[in-house]
Amino acid sequence: MSTVYLNGDFLPKEEAFISPDDRGFLLGDGLYEVTPFYEGVPFGFDEHLARLVRGLRWMRIDFDTSGLEAMHRELLARNGLDTAERALVYLQITRGAAPRTHYFPEGDVTPTVYAYAKAWSRPSDERWNRGFTAATVPDRRWSRVDIKSICLLPNAIGFQDAKERGADDAILVRDGVAIEGAHQNFWAVFGGTAVTHPKTNHILPGITRDIVLDEARRAGVAVEERPIQLEELTLADEAFFTGTTGEVRPVVEIDGRPVGNGRVGDVTRRLSDLFLARVEATKATAVAGAAMTQAE
Numbered sequence: 001m002s003t004v005y006l007n008g009d010f011l012p013k014e015e016a017f018i019s020p021d022d023r024g025f026l027l028g029d030g031l032y033e034v035t036p037f038y039e040g041v042p043f044g045f046d047e048h049l050a051r052l053v054r055g056l057r058w059m060r061i062d063f064d065t066s067g068l069e070a071m072h073r074e075l076l077a078r079n080g081l082d083t084a085e086r087a088l089v090y091l092q093i094t095r096g097a098a099p100r101t102h103y104f105p106e107g108d109v110t111p112t113v114y115a116y117a118k119a120w121s122r123p124s125d126e127r128w129n130r131g132f133t134a135a136t137v138p139d140r141r142w143s144r145v146d147i148k149s150i151c152l153l154p155n156a157i158g159f160q161d162a163k164e165r166g167a168d169d170a171i172l173v174r175d176g177v178a179i180e181g182a183h184q185n186f187w188a189v190f191g192g193t194a195v196t197h198p199k200t201n202h203i204l205p206g207i208t209r210d211i212v213l214d215e216a217r218r219a220g221v222a223v224e225e226r227p228i229q230l231e232e233l234t235l236a237d238e239a240f241f242t243g244t245t246g247e248v249r250p251v252v253e254i255d256g257r258p259v260g261n262g263r264v265g266d267v268t269r270r271l272s273d274l275f276l277a278r279v280e281a282t283k284a285t286a287v288a289g290a291a292m293t294q295a296e
């Protein structure tokens, strides 16, 4: 049975109830985060938290985030996931429950805070090495998708359209530009340079994207942050997605046409290896840190 967190309590999921007046339910008035843990070690936690805090400020939701890391750890432990190879915590904060109005409710309304933990796994090497397919779909989202709001209907419709066309994933296209995936950032490789959309109000500033950019720069892999025109994709040598649950995910076919030679490319492999090495290094640092604390 899964244990979830709701408004300060850990309880069986079956006992977790949210008011029908919740503004997340009625208006999509809320934010979310998905934070990964590798063998119980948080990966990019501060960055996920910073993105959440930025979103809360922008939405003018007054919420103290200082207890969140402890809550994440406890939720994992209570679900027996504190040693899982890969686990994630989904956290959602809405403005709270109040009679429906379009403007913010007057008076004190307590935000609703809900979280669950689950294990996830990387595709097998065989599956990863085959690569994934994607279909381009219109980006029907609003103009503040840099805020990680729970309003994911356009993402869901985009993904569903791609799925119905037989593709594994969607690439959202706005004004002729391949912006990002439905739940991951998008990259293409041209002549050895890995290109991804710059951080604007039209993409979600992915934590995995930042980590891959950082690792690439340290390793001397050429990177560029600029819009990728849809027409350019026919010239791309490689393509891939980055995201918390996809890590670095190769894309070998877009709209039924092979990307480059249709196989997972060297730059994608290199960046995936660098990403996984960063995960291992983070785990090793955490283990060393814990040993030092014990010795003191």
Ligand code: PDD
Residues within 6 Å of the ligand: 034, 155, 180, 181, 182, 183, 184, 185, 204, 205, 206, 207, 208, 209, 242, 243, 244, 245
């Ligand atoms: N998705 N772009 C979009 C639209 C996303 O929803 C996500 C994350 C990303 C990648 O961000 P990050 O590297 O920080 O995970 C990019 C989450 C995981 C989800 O909706 O489940």
